[in-house]
């Protein structure tokens with residue numbers, strides 16, 4: 164069974180074969196800005212198991228650091244994935260379709276979360292990185 168995802172407007176979609184890797188939610192101030200939310204939520208993928216199904220030409224890339232970038236839909240602004248040296252290495256969980264069998268494994272940089280965010284107490288959390 165393959166896992167699929169798409170952006171908000173639906174013009175871009177992708178497929179992941181095999182299982183998703185480690186899932187992480189990062190609450191640092193950079194992720195809040197980058198993902199317009201209280202935290203990022205992502206899963207690692209093997210580049211060889213990731214395929215764009217349609218809309219790849221609508222992707223824009225923002226280089227956030229050397230060799231690293233965010234890829235988003237230029238129509239609707241959804242951030243779909245992060246890339247390292249041009250290859251997809253992380254997908255953002257918010258764009259997944261349906262209910263794949265995953266849970267966020269760890270919450271990181273909880274020590275710098277927004278004051279307005281209330282963390283559940285029963286999750287695996289780290290003040291900084293694990």
Ligand SMILES: [Zn+2]
Nearest residue numbers: 170172236239
């Ligand atoms: Zn879109």
Ligand SMILES: [Zn+2]
Nearest residue numbers: 189190191194
């Ligand atoms: Zn972060």
